[in-house]
Amino acid sequence: MTAHTTIGQAVPMIDARERVTGTISYVLDVELPGMLYARILRSPYPHARLTRVDASAALGVEGVIATLTRDDFNDPAIKPVYGPQIKDNPILAMDKVRFVGDPVAAVAAESESAADEALLLIEADYEELSAVFDAYEAAQPGAPLIHPMSEDWIGTSAYFDMRPQPNTNIAHRFRIRHGEVERGFSEADIVLEETFRTPAAAHCAMEPHVCVAHFETPDRLVVYSATQTPFNTRDALAEMFSLPKENVQVFVRTLGGSYGSKTFPHVEPIAAALARKAGRPVKLVLRREEEFVTLNRHPVVARVKMGVKRTGEITAKQVWLYYDTGAYADTGPGVAQKGGYASVGPYKIPHVWVDSHCVYTNLPPNGAFRGYGVTQCAFASEMMMDIAAHAIGLDPVEFRVRNLLHEGDQFATGETLEDVAFEECLRDAARAVNWQAGVRADLSDGRVRGKGVCVLLKGMTTPSRSSARVEIDQNGQVTVHMGTIEMGQGARTIAAQIAADVLGVDYARLTLTLPDTNATPFDVRTTASRSTYMMGQAIRNAANDLAAKLRSHAALFMGVQPHELELRGGAIFAAGKSAPLGEIVQRAEVEKLVGEGEFRNVGSLNPDTGQGVASSHWHLGAVAVEVEVDTETGQVRLTHVHAATYAGRVINRFTAELQNEGSVIMGIGSALFEEIKFDGGQVSNPNLSDYMIPSIMDLPDRLTQHLIEREGAPSHGLGETALPAIPAAVGNAVAHAIGYRVRSLPITPEKVLRAIIEKADQP
Numbered sequence: 001m002t003a004h005t006t007i008g009q010a011v012p013m014i015d016a017r018e019r020v021t022g023t024i025s026y027v028l029d030v031e032l033p034g035m036l037y038a039r040i041l042r043s044p045y046p047h048a049r050l051t052r053v054d055a056s057a058a059l060g061v062e063g064v065i066a067t068l069t070r071d072d073f074n075d076p077a078i079k080p081v082y083g084p085q086i087k088d089n090p091i092l093a094m095d096k097v098r099f100v101g102d103p104v105a106a107v108a109a110e111s112e113s114a115a116d117e118a119l120l121l122i123e124a125d126y127e128e129l130s131a132v133f134d135a136y137e138a139a140q141p142g143a144p145l146i147h148p149m150s151e152d153w154i155g156t157s158a159y160f161d162m163r164p165q166p167n168t169n170i171a172h173r174f175r176i177r178h179g180e181v182e183r184g185f186s187e188a189d190i191v192l193e194e195t196f197r198t199p200a201a202a203h204c205a206m207e208p209h210v211c212v213a214h215f216e217t218p219d220r221l222v223v224y225s226a227t228q229t230p231f232n233t234r235d236a237l238a239e240m241f242s243l244p245k246e247n248v249q250v251f252v253r254t255l256g257g258s259y260g261s262k263t264f265p266h267v268e269p270i271a272a273a274l275a276r277k278a279g280r281p282v283k284l285v286l287r288r289e290e291e292f293v294t295l296n297r298h299p300v301v302a303r304v305k306m307g308v309k310r311t312g313e314i315t316a317k318q319v320w321l322y323y324d325t326g327a328y329a330d331t332g333p334g335v336a337q338k339g340g341y342a343s344v345g346p347y348k349i350p351h352v353w354v355d356s357h358c359v360y361t362n363l364p365p366n367g368a369f370r371g372y373g374v375t376q377c378a379f380a381s382e383m384m385m386d387i388a389a390h391a392i393g394l395d396p397v398e399f400r401v402r403n404l405l406h407e408g409d410q411f412a413t414g415e416t417l418e419d420v421a422f423e424e425c426l427r428d429a430a431r432a433v434n435w436q437a438g439v440r441a442d443l444s445d446g447r448v449r450g451k452g453v454c455v456l457l458k459g460m461t462t463p464s465r466s467s468a469r470v471e472i473d474q475n476g477q478v479t480v481h482m483g484t485i486e487m488g489q490g491a492r493t494i495a496a497q498i499a500a501d502v503l504g505v506d507y508a509r510l511t512l513t514l515p516d517t518n519a520t521p522f523d524v525r526t527t528a529s530r531s532t533y534m535m536g537q538a539i540r541n542a543a544n545d546l547a548a549k550l551r552s553h554a555a556l557f558m559g560v561q562p563h564e565l566e567l568r569g570g571a572i573f574a575a576g577k578s579a580p581l582g583e584i585v586q587r588a589e590v591e592k593l594v595g596e597g598e599f600r601n602v603g604s605l606n607p608d609t610g611q612g613v614a615s616s617h618w619h620l621g622a623v624a625v626e627v628e629v630d631t632e633t634g635q636v637r638l639t640h641v642h643a644a645t646y647a648g649r650v651i652n653r654f655t656a657e658l659q660n661e662g663s664v665i666m667g668i669g670s671a672l673f674e675e676i677k678f679d680g681g682q683v684s685n686p687n688l689s690d691y692m693i694p695s696i697m698d699l700p701d702r703l704t705q706h707l708i709e710r711e712g713a714p715s716h717g718l719g720e721t722a723l724p725a726i727p728a729a730v731g732n733a734v735a736h737a738i739g740y741r742v743r744s745l746p747i748t749p750e751k752v753l754r755a756i757i758e759k760a761d762q763p
Contacts, residue, residue, distance in 0.1 A: 004504070004568060004569065005500075005501045006497050006500065006501070006507055006652075007497060007498075007501050007649075007651055008649070008650050008651070008653065009652070009653060010652065010653040010654035010657075011493070011497070011507070011652060011654065012493075012508075012654070013490050013492075013493045013654075013655065014492055014493045014496050014507065014508055014510070014512070015254075015486070015492060015493075024253075024254050025253045025254065026207060026210075026226070026253055026254060026255075026256055027210050027211065027212065027224045027225060027226040027252070027253050028207060028208075028210050028226070028256070028285065029253075030212045030224045030253075030283070032212060032214060032281040032283075033281075034280045034281060035212065035280065035281040035282070035283055036065055036066075036108040036109060036110060036274070036275075036278055036280050036281065036282045036283070037108065037109055037110070037111060037112045037114075037115050037282075037283055037284075037285075038106055038107065038108050038115060038270065038271055038274050038282050038283065038284040039106065039107055039109075039112070039115035039116055039118070039119055040103045040105075040106050040119075040270065040284075040290070041103070041104050041105040041106065041107075041119045041122050041124070042100075042101045042102060042103055042104060042290075042293065043093065043097035043099070043100060043101065043102040043103075043104050043124075043126070044100060044126075045097055045100065045126050045128055046097075046098075046099055046100050046131040046133070046362040046363075046680065046681030046682075047096070047097070047098060047099075047128070047129040047130065047131035047144065047146070047362045047681075048096060048097050048126035048127055048128045048129055049095065049096045049126065049127040049129065050070070050093050050094070050095060050096050050097055050104065050124065050125075050126060051125045051126065051127055052123070052124065052125040053069045053070060053071070053104060053105055053122070053123070053124045053125075054122070054123040054124075055067035055068075055069050055105050055107070055121075055122045055123075057121040057122070057123070058107055058118035058119070058121045058122050059118075060121070061109070061114055061117050061118045061121065062114065063109045063110035063111055063114035064107055064108075064109045064110075064114055064115070064118045065108050065109060065110065065278045065280065066107070066108045066274055066277045066278035067105065067106070067107050067108075067118070067122070068091075068092060068105060068106040068107070068108075068270070068273055068274050068277060069092060069104075069105045069122075070090075070092055070093065070094045072273065072277060073090075073091065073092075073094070073273075077241065077242045078240065078241060078242070078273070079239060079240050079241075079242070080092075080094065080240070081094075082155070082236050082239070082240055082265065082269060083155040083328065083329055083330065084155045084157035084158070084232065084236070084263075084264040084265075084330060084331060085154075085155045085157060085158045085162065085172075085329055085330070085331060085332070085333045085334060086153050086154070086155050086158075086162065086164070086171055086172075086329040086333065087153055087154070087155050088147055088153065088171075088328050088329055089328040089329075089330070089365075091103075091240070091269045091270055091273055092104060092105060092106065092270070096129070097126065098146055098147075098327035098328070098362055099293070099326060099327040099362050099363055099364050099365070099681060100293070100364075100680075100681045100682045100683070101290070101292075101293030101294075101364055101683070102327065103270065104122075104124050105119075105122050105124070106270050106273075106274055106284075107119060107122075107274075108274040108275075108277075108278045108280075108282045129144065130144040131144060131362035131680075131681055132144050132146075132169070132361055132362055133361055133362060133363055133678060133681055134301075134324070134361065135299065135300070135301055135322035135323060135324035135325075135357070135359040135361055136301045136322045136359075138169040138324075138359050138360060138361045139168065139169060139170055139322055139357055139359045141168075143168075143169055144362075145167070145168075145169060146169055146327065146360040146361070146362065147169075147171075147360055149164060149166045149167070155329075157229070157232045157235070157236075157264065157525075158333075159334075159461070159463065159464070160333075160334070160337065160604060160605065160607065161604075161606075161607050162333050162607065163607050163608065169359050169360040169361070170357050170358065170359055170360075171325060171329045171332060171333060171358045171359065171360055172329075172332070172333035172336055172337070172357070172358040172607075173355065173356070173357055173358075173607070174333075174336055174337040174340040174341075174354070174355075174356045174357075174358075174605075174607050174610065175340075175353075175354060175355055175356070175607065175608055175609065175610055176340065176341060176344065176352055176353065176354035176412055176413065176609070176610030176611075177353060177608075177609045177610060177611075178349075178351065178352040178353075178412040178413075178414070178610065178611075179316075179350050179351035179352060180351055181316050181317075181318050181351045181352065181353040182316075183316075183351060184307055184315040184316025184317075184349075184350060184351030185305075185307040185315070185316045185318075185351075187307070187309075187315045187316070188307025188308055188309060188315040188316060189308065189309050189310045189392070190307070190308055190310070190388070190391050190392060191305065191306070191307045192305070192306050192307075192308070192384070192387055192388055192391060193303070193304070193305040193306075194303070194304055194380075194383070194384055194387060194743065195301065195302065195303045195304075195743065196301075196302045196303075196304070196379055196380035196383060196384075196743050196744065197299070197300070197301055197302070197743065197744040197745070198298075198299060198300045198302070198375065198376040198379055198380075198670075198727075198744070198745045199299050199675040199676065199744075199745060199746070200296045200297055200298070200299045200324070200363070200364075200366065200675070200676040200678075201296060201297040201369065201669075201670060201674045201675065201676060202291065202292055202296055202297075202674070202676055202691055203257075203258070203259040203260060203261035203291070203295070203296070203297075203369060203370075204259075204291075204688065204691070204693050205255075205256060205257030205258050205259060205261055205262070205291075206256045206257050207226060207255060207256025207257055208285055208286045208287070208288065208290075208291055209226065209261070209262060209266055209267045209284075209285070209286040209290075209291065209294060210225075210226045210267070210283070210284070210285045210286070211223060211224065211225040211226065211227075211267045211268045211271045211283070211284055212224040212225075212271070212281055212282070212283045212284075213268065213271040213272040213274070213275040213281065213282050213284075214275055214280075214281035214282070215272075215275050215276050215279070219243060219247055220243075220247050220248075220249075221237060221241060221243060221247065221248045221249070221272060221275075221276075222249045222251070223237065223248070223249070223250045223251070223268055223271075223272065224250075224251045224252075224253070225250055225251070225252060225268055226252070226253075226255050226256070226258075226262055227250070227252060227262050227263075227264075227265070227268070227485075228255070228258055228260075228262050228263050228485050228487065228525055228526045228527055229263055229264055229524075229525040229526070229527070230250040230251075230252045230483060230485070230515045230516075230517050230520075231250075231483065231517055231522055231523065231524070231525070232264060232265075232524075232525060233250050233264070233265050233268055234248045234249070234250045234517045236264070236265050236268075236269075237250075237265070237268060237269070237272055240269060240272075241272065241276065246518070248517070249516065249517055249518045250515075250516075250517045251514065251515070251516050251517075252485055252514060252515040252516075253514055254486045254487070254514075255485055255486065255487035255488070256487075256488075257487060257488055258487045259369060259370040259666070260295075260367065260368030260369045260370055260372065260527065261291070261294070261295050261367075261368070261369075263331060263367060263368040263525065263527055264330065264331065264367070264368075266294050266295060267284045267286060267294075270284060271283070271284040288686070288687055288688065289683075289686040289687060291686075292364070292676060292683045292685075292686035292691070293364040293683060293686070294364065294365070295330060295364070295365055295366065295367045295368075296326070296364055296365075296366050296367075296369070296676055297366060297369035297375075298323045298324055298325060298332065298335055298336075298366040298367075298369070298373065298376065299323075299324040299363075299366070300321060300322065300323050300324065300339070300373075300376035300377070300380075301321075301322040301324075302319065302320070302321050302322075302343070302376065302377060302379075302380035302381075303319070303320040304317070304318075304319050304343075304380050304381060304384045305317070305318040305319075306318075306384055306388055308388045308391070308392055309392075310392050310393075312392065312394050312398070312399055312402040312403070313402065313403065314347060314348075314349045314388070314403050315349075315350065315351065316349065316350070316351040316352070317344065317345075317347075317349050317351070317352050317353075318352075318353045318354070319340075319343045319344075319353070319354045319355070319356070319377070319380075319381075320355050320357075321336065321339060321340060321343060321354070321355070321356040321357060321376075321377060322357050322359055323335055323336040323339060323356065323357065323358050323359065323366075323373065323376075324359055324361050324363060324366060325358050325359060325360060325361075325365065325366050325367075326360070326361060326363045326364050326365040326366045327360065327361070327362060327363065327364065327365055328360075328365045329358065329360070329365075330365045330366065330367035330368075331367040331368045332358040332366060332367065333358045334368075334372075335358070335366075335367065335368065335369075335372055335373035336356045336357060336358035336373065337356065337605070337607070338372055338373050338374065338458075338459055338614075339356060339372075339373030339374060339376060339377040340354050340355075340356030340377075340610070341354070341411075341412070341413055341459065341605070341610060341614045342373070342374045342377050342378065342381075342456070342457060342458060342459065343356070343377035343378075343380065343381050344381075344411070344412045345378075345381045345382070345385070345455075345456065345457070346404055346405050346420075346422045346455055346456065346457040346620065347400075347403040347404060347405060348403055348404070348405055348409055348410075349403070349412060352412040354412075354610060362681050363678065363681060364683070368527060370663070370666060370719070370720045370723055371458070371720050371723045371724040372458070372527075372528060372720070374456060374458045374724040375667070375670060375723060375724040375727060378454060378456045378724040378725060378727075378728050379724075379727045379728045379731065379745060381456075381728075382453075382454040382455070382456070382725075382728035382729070382732065383728055383731050383732060383735075383741065383743070385399065385400060386452070386732045386735065387741070396439075396452075396453060396732065397426065397427075397430045397435055397453055400426060400453070400455055401423055401426065401427070404422045404423050404426070404455070405417055405420065405422060405457075406420070406422070406423065407419070407420055411614070412610070413605060413610055413611055413612060413613070413614045414611045414612065415603075415612070415613045415614065417618065419617075419618075419648065419710075419713055419714070419716075420457075420618060420620055420646070421620065421646045421708055421710070422455055422457070422620055422622070424644075424646070424708055425455060425620060425621050425622040425644040425645065425646055425708060426453065426455045426622040426644070428622070428642075428644035428706050428708065429453055429455075429622040429623055429624035429642050429643070429644040430453055430622075430624050432624055432640075432642035432644070432704055432706070433451050433624040433625070433626050433640055433642055435451060435453070435624065438451075439451040439452075439733075439736045440736050440737060443628070445630075446630060446631045446632045447628055447629065447630050447631070448628070448629050448631060448737045448738065449626060449627065449628050449629075449639070449737060450626070450627055450629065450733040450734060450735070450736035450737025450738070451624065451625065451626045451627075451733050451736060452624070452625055452627070452728075452729045452730060452731065452732025452733030452734070452735070452736060453622060453623065453624045453625075453729055453732060454622065454623050454724075454725035454726075454728035454729040454732065455620075455621070455622040455725070456620065456621065456622075456724055456725050456728075457618050457619070457620045458529075458618070458619040458620070458720070458721060458724065459528075459614050459615030459618060459619075460528045460529065460530050460533070460534075460601075460615050460616065460617050460618070460619065460717065461524065461525070461527060461528040461530055462601050462602070462603040462604070462613060462614065462615050462616045462617075463600065463601055463602045463603055463604065463616075464524040464525075464530065464534060464600070464601055465522065465523075465524055465534075465598065465599070465600045465601075466482075466483070466484075466522075466523045466524065466530075466531075466534040466535040466537075466538040466598065466599050466600075467483075467521035467522050467523065467538050467596070467597065467598040467599075468480065468481065468482045468495075468521055468535065468538040468539040468541070468542040468596075468597050468598075469481040469482075469521050469542055469594060469595065469596055469597075470499050470503075470539065470542040470543045470545075470546045470594070470595045470597070471546070471592045471593065471594045471595070472503075472546060472550070472581055472582070472585055472592060472593050473582070473585060473591065473592040474582050474585045474586045474591065474592070475582050476505075476570055476580055476581045476582030476583075476585075477509075477511060477582075478499065478500075478503060478505055478509070478510045478511070478581075479510070479511040479512070479513065480495050480496065480499050480510060480511070480512045480513070480539060480542075481512075481513050481519070481520055481521055482495055482512070482513075482515075482520065482521065482523065482535055482538070482539060483515050483520045483521060483522060483523030483526075483535075484515075484523055484526050484531045484535045485515060485526040487526070489531075489655065489659060489719055490652060490654075490655030490658070490659075491526070491531050491532075491535075492512045493507075493652060493655060494531075494532055494536060494651050494652055494655065495512060495535065495536070495539050496508070496510040496512060497651055497652060498536050498539045498540050498543065498651065499539055499540075499542075499543045501540075501543075502540060502543035502544055502546075502547055502567075503543055503546065503547055503550075503567055503581070504566070504567035504568035504569060504570070504571075505567075505569075505570050505581070506570070521538075521596075521598075523535060523538075528717070529619055529717025529718065529719040529720050529721065530717055531717070532651060532715045532716075532717055532718075533617055533714060533715055533716065533717055534599055534601065535599075536651070536715055537597075537599040537714070538597045538598055538599040539597060540597065541597030541598065541599060542595040542596055542597030543595055543597070544595070544597070545595035545596055545597055546593060546594065546595025547567055547595070548562070548595075549593050549594075549595065550565075550567065550572060550581060550584050550593060551563070551565045551567075551572070553584050553585075553587065553588045553593070554572045554574075554579060554584050557587055558572075558574055558575075558577050558579065560574045560575055560577075567581070572584060601616035601617065602616065603615065603616050617714070617716070617717075618716075619646075619716055619717050619718075619720075619721045620645075620646050620716075620721065621643060621644055621645035621646055621721045621722055621725060622643075622644045622725065623641065623642065623643050623644070623664075623667075623722060623725035623726055623729045624640075624641075624642050624644075624729060625638060625640065625641045625642075625700075625726070625729045625730055625733050626638075626639045626640040626641075626733060627639065627730060627733040627734055627737060628737075629734060629737040629738055629752060631738065631756055633749055633753075634748070634749030634750060634751070634752035634753035634756070635749050635752075636672060636730070636734060636747060636749070636752060638668065638698075638699075638700035638701070638730070639700060639701045639702065640700055640701060640702040640703075640704070641664055641668070641700045641702070641703050641704070641726070641729075642702075642703075642704045642705065642706070643660050643663070643664050643704075643705045643706075643722040643725070644705070644706045644708060645660055645705065645706070645707055645708065645718055645721050645722055646708045646716055646721075647707040647708060647709050647715070647716050647718060648709065648710060648713035648714050648715050648716040649709055649710075649712075649713050649714060649715045650707055650709055650715070651715055653707070656707055656718050657705060657707065659718045659719050660705045660707065660718055660721075660722050661703065661705065663718075663719070663720055663721065663722035663723040663726075664703060664705070664722050664723070664726060665694050665699065666694070666723050667722065667723040667724070667725070667726025667727060668694050668698060668699070668700075668726055668730075669692070669693050669694045669698075670723070670726065670727050670745060670746065671726050671727040671730040671731070671745065671746060671747060672698070672730065672746050672747055672748070673692040673746050673748065674691070674692060674693060674746055675745070675746050676691065705722075727745055727746075727747075730747060731745075731747060734747055734752065738752065738755060738756050738759065739759055740755040740756065740758060740759035741755065742755050
């Protein structure tokens with residue numbers, strides 16, 4: 001670390017001026033010569049055979065250049081079915097449609113209005129089939145089958161073994177088998193069992209899905225995409241269009257938000273197929289209502305059974321999870337797996353059985369969502385912890401503390417935990433809301449207050465790899481090349497700070513290139529809060545490699561040993577001598593000096609036993625909330641939310657705190673009002689008037705946080721740690737307030753009033 005390091009400080013983002021002046025470049029801004037505009041015709045049925053599609057009349061609309069239907073995929077050069085973990089998603093419906101909104105045809109035209117007009121002239125005939133809209137029902141024998149099984153189902157981005165269940169709607173089944181669960185229940189004084197439900201939710205990123213595709217030659221595809229995964233997108237498109245990977249180039253600019261919605265291809269295959277047919281660039285931008293049928297958060301049915309002793313020890317836990325992945329798997333298998341092991345919670349439990357299912361239904365696809373499946377299982381698990389604590393007459397915080405995992409303990413997956421601070425986070429959160437003063441208080445006018453907590457663990461993508469390149473030219477300009485996507489979280493600023501820390505230069509003067517799969521070093525993806533930990537270490541390694549080369553060259557003409565040289569202030573110093581870094585490059589007689597760096601993590605789980613290494617690096621934290629409930633209206637108001645998040649080592653306090661606050665606010669939406677509603681499979685609130693997201697009026701009276709650090713610890717991801725804890729903490733607080741528990745999200749006034757009535761009806 002240099003004497004003038006910015007590590008740990010609250011310094012501005014390097015693109016702050018561009019952000020506030022609106023000059024940041026988005027894919028939405030891309031305009032290419034001769035570019036066409038695309039629109040998609042979507043299915044009005046949740047499940048039906050597609051008996052006929054005729055787009056010929058659409059070509060009669062002035063300005064329409066090309067149409068796309070299933071008939072265009074008879075070309076053997078096109079493999080029309082794709083998917084990141086399971087290849088089950090056709091570019092357009094082939095034999096049948098599987099949800100209301102399933103793409104059936106597309107058009108490319110000189111204007112958006114011409115494309116819209118053309119859609120009205122496309123004819124499609126359907127033969128309706130039975131549909132299923134609930135994951136638990138869909139997983140039962142006899143449910144309508146949504147997909148046939150295939151031997152060639154593994155997707156282009158699968159990083160773990162999957163267990164599709166033949167002749168069922170279960171796309172993946174993940175299990176944990178740790179100990180003997182029946183023995184554990186027999187040793188318990190009390191055995192409890194409850195079922196909890198979490199609905200679908202929308203990402204609501206400000207920027208919609210957008211892509212521009214252009215076949216520069218018949219065998220060279222260039223794509224500008226608002227994606228979190230440029231290399232995965234490249235690989236998928238190369239396979240679909242039978243091209244070498246190097247012949248597919250994916251550019252990414254700054255994303256206008258994502259929260260997981262842009263993790264893998266959704267619009268790119270349609271845009272590319274249209275561009276191939278039209279012979280011109282094609283731009284496809286989804287409208288807001290289309291966002292609601294493109295990718296959402298998994299609805300989950302969670303059944304939890306737990307055995308406890310009256311002395312406070314958990315003896316056994318059994319969990320059944322049903323993740324509704326919708327009509328196509330997307331990342332559903334990974335979400336179900338990560339939720340499966342997260343459902344154990346951060347506790348030492350001798351006997352654990354988990355059965356987590358990724359289940360097809362006839363709803364829009366569901367995939368990665370900030371929290372990646374942990375919000376749903378944490379709601380069930382941590383509500384159950386409170387239920388169990390009250391059943392044995394123990395304070396909920398102390399009950400958790402007695403069972404928490406600590407450094408060196410073994411998790412249910414068999415791995416030993418390192419660099420964890422569950423108890424520290426939990427006690428910090430409880431202290432912040434003055435837990436010891438009591439968890440319930442009566443106020444005037446029928447209002448009552450309650451407090452609740454949640455503590456959780458979340459894994460990171462394992463295995464994975466990040467690589468980076470750091471260069472310096474003869475003018476002393478330092479450039480960082482990385483594949484991490486900037487989507488509002490400040491990743492570019494963090495990268496600049498880390499490189500500048502090693503090289504002793506001003507972070508604000510560094511240049512960072514935008515991701516380009518033909519020029520940028522490989523990074524697996526910008527997901528799972530992995531970038532500061534994984535890419536950060538890759539950049540540090542690259543910067544150290546460059547620093548070593550600078551020292552080696554400088555030592556030759558400065559007459560000292562390389563280890564005697566210090567880099568600071570944009571120069572290199574030793575024994576009273578100094579030289580600007582650019583001069584070192586000049587004397588080396590090269591255009592630039594280059595440092596290369598890589599960082600990998602390893603691990604995997606057996607999907608049948610859940611044993612192995614789930615995560616090489618854990619994200620953990622705790623949340624405590626205080627709510628005020630109006631018992632006459634059922635209205636819940638947040639008076640205080642405190643997030644205690646283990647950060648390891650903070651790189652930029654400003655961006656770290658923003659990430660924590662963003663997680664809390666998004667979690668408030670999930671807790672109190674966010675829910676995609678369906679009527680016969682059709683989304684009934686596909687807009688930001690009927691779908692409620694938090695506004696400034698929904699913020700708590702007090703929102704506090706604590707980023708807990710440890711000397712010498714690595715940086716932990718913070719992008720989504722606090723979010724999954726909010727709904728469970730709010731649910732527990734409401735239960736303390738009214739004396740009865742709401743077991744499904746969101747916790748609306750109607751549900752609260754129903755709970756109050758049900759409590760009053762209890763004998």
